[in-house]
Amino acid sequence: MELLPTNPINEIICPVARTAQILSGKWTILIIRDLTTGIKRFNQLERSLQGISPKTLSERLRTLEEEGIIIRTTFAEVPPRVEYELSEKGRDLVGVIESMRSYGTQWLCHCADKEQDK
Template identity: 55%
Template sequence: MRPIHDESCSVAACAEIIGAKWTALLVHDLSEGPRRFSELEHSCAGISPRTLSERLRALEDERIVERHSYAESPPRVEYELTAKGDALLPIIEEMRRFGHSWLVEEPAAVS
């Protein structure tokens, strides 16, 4: 029997791209405009610099994020979403809505 979700499944392909820890959060953060590495590191409290570099590189490889280097002193690098990255934003927004509706814990009862 052939698996339902093989490597040609578009849902599986999308999940592979944005399913890695931190990736959806990075896309969401970049939806507000270009960000520097340090800004992304700060907004994703707990992400290591190595993991952030890996995720940004993977998003660049998928052409979801563009990296812009500026010849300034000190050097400045910014990351921003491409048109492909912008196309992911409705999916990220629906994830946010789902989380608010179904995953937010009820506050503990005060006695």
């Protein structure tokens, strides 16, 4: 009997687990967050995500492209220009990220304004 290679991410049936699997990589949600404001080039993303290595950013962008969450456009110029933007599937994640922002603001951020309310 021949064993076929499987991708465990495709075996997850629960939609919450599948979404969490896609978004769980370090930096992934922040890349999507940064692309919500429009098309970005690699160096723009690298600057906005202070601390991310170029290798990690490349890997995350490649994974998001494979998942259909971002669109990578390459321009035949010298030097080559590459731009990234959210696909329709990626834009549908904006609500998830906004919910996370709202939750974090309400429950996790200890801002000066919240301290004054106590």
